[in-house]
Amino acid sequence: MLRFLSFLIWSAAALITAPILALSATALYLGHSLPDVETLRDVQLQTPLRMYSTDGKLIAEFGEMRRIPVSFDEVPADFINALLAAEDDNFLNHHGVDPKGLIRAATELLQSGQIQTGGSTITMQVAKNFFLSSERVFSRKLNEILLALQIERNLGKQEIFELYVNKIYLGNRAYGIEAAAQIYYGKTISELDLAELAMIAGLPKAPSRFNPIANPQRAQIRRDWILQRMLSLGHISEERYLQAIAAPISARIHRSSTELDAPYAAEMARLDMLERYGERAYTDGFDVYLTIDSQLQQAADSALREGLIEYDRRHGYRGAEANHADLPSDQWARLLARTQIIGDQQPALVIAVDDKGADVMLRDNVTDRIEWPQMRWARAYRNANSMGPVPRNPSEVLNAGDLIRVRSNTDGALELSQIPTAQSALVALSPQDGSIQALSGGFSFLQSNYNRVTQARRQPGSSFKPFLYAAALDAGYTPASLVNDAPLVYVDEYLATEWRPRNSGGDFLGPIRLREALYRSRNLVSIRLMQDLGVDQSLSYIERFGFSRRELPRNLSASLGTPELTPLQIARGYAVIANGGYNVEPWLVERITDRHGNLLFVAVPPVTPDAQQQHEQRLLTLKDKLPDSLLPPQPVAADRVVDPRTTYQLTSMLKDVITRGTATRARALQRGDLAGKTGTTNEQKDAWFAGYNGDFSTTVWVGFDQPDTLGRREFGGTAALPIWMRFMEVALDGKPEHSQPMPPGLINVRIDPLTGRAAxxxxRDGILEVFKEEDAPPPWSELESGGYLIDDAITPLELF
Structure with a gap:
């Protein structure tokens, strides 16, 4: 009996200790291969790249995972209670593993033969999400348990909860609760009400099955079950429970929380970040601050679109995009939903046409009406130079079933419109430091992501002439120098061809002062200037404005603007004139910070003396964000590449382009500090206006992506200048006039406008002209023979 009792005791002991020993052995075996949970303290959650304007407006975010990490203190108490009620109501009491949950899971497995639930706690889910796969095998579950125990020993409950709510996937690219709140409700997690919080708390279990967008009924059942659990656990009152379950399902996809539309600038910055950091750019939570100003950017986009629409209407209506008269009415909404909104051009389907207008359907089953005055403009387009007769009634313009474009005018009325076929680019720089203040690379990024500001290389035409004139002024010419505006013929002895350059109007004015030649944009004067200066010397000088020599053709045609350049390059060149001769470089990325706000990069561009103090202050304010190992950077002085007296003379001449030349429309802005130059290429394929004051160097280009004529009546002053004016009107609103002050070494002399010599x-006919002291004409001398003293006299150059 004693032997038998001893056998039973030892057998019982073996039965008890064997599982313990087996589990211990398994734990020891698996423990060697488990990751170190201490790494959770420094975990880097994949966070998208975000870009902001200089005034803090969100422009864009890039990355597959949309995540906005939040701290535990930022999570509402109602959400904490809702999530615990849904996922792990014993979270605050267990040590990483809930035995009851595991026993319940094991029972379900024995009864059904399949894994129904995993019995996982929030801590176990953190272990799985950060270290393990989702494979349903026992070895993974054991690893999950062991890791959960280690996590609880190393981290506090708040730290574990914070990791969980920032890591979990909640559907529709939302990772973490803050991203989910913004995607489903367009609000932050702290702004959600109880019903919305419960809806978010129901997503971790099955983001697809309980998704309020894809499965609103199942999502509501899940939400109401969570609210019932919160009531039973004493987290909410009966009154709040009844209010919450009565709330309708209000979730919908909020595609973007961006505050400023600047996609062309955002794409430039994205490529820059990709070059700097590779694929890490999309996952490491970088914040990029651009030099773009939100108000100026909106003004640029609006000005460009309005200008293109005006140009487009001047050439007629190309007709409906398609006709769907045979399409059943129950499919109209689907058709409109599939048709993209381009810029401000909404798709619409014509339902009916009568003598006074047309009824149309817009997206979301909204119906509206276009009255006859809002479509009367729609003469039929024939070609760039011809239109059909003025329509007499709406039926000559529209038919039932037409898929058209509409937009709201300034009075709120719906008007017939169309997507322009021409394109445009606008870029505005600060002449003092080269920062890009606004950039619009086309009518719509959705229509075409081709950035015409930086990628479109087109001939600038006469807008290139000021750079040549600067070379002439530095070589001894003056604004009063006489140059012969007369025909020229060049013969190529090898090709037996002739080049007969001519002026835009086909006329010739004979001897003309350089100032007048510029504001009248006389081509023959520009050619004679380059011929006199020498092609190589001229091009070498023009390089000072930021152009590469290999981009400048080595022939006289360069004097007429035949180099193929981008709008950004032209704006940079004009910035050198605007700031008094300093070489500033365009830049877009102002600073980059990591996810913790630490400064990784700060731009230190070359700046003019006028901008030195501003940039010193800017860099000083960033001192606290710099790593301890880095000293605060100091502003860099820009090199002066052009005589300030030359830029002052040139600005004076370019102001005349606006007051009496090819850009007189700009006088409507009623400012005395504006200067610029129009440009139009052969056959009106490109229209330009580049202009500036001391605050902005702004360039506008208009043309077709595949070069074609804009129309015989379309020039820089008709197609590009109105866009420039719209932008500058907003940009300069409330700003005092700002031009380069007159530098030492210049004098004003009264001259005879016919001879360019001292009056x-x-x-009574004399006019004031500005001269460099060494180039000023001698005073009039009353001699017996009359006229100038000729011995050792300095006179303005004359080129005939």
């Missing part, structure tokens, strides 16, 4: 004393 006779008492002459």
């Amino acid at each position: 006779r004393p008492g002459s």
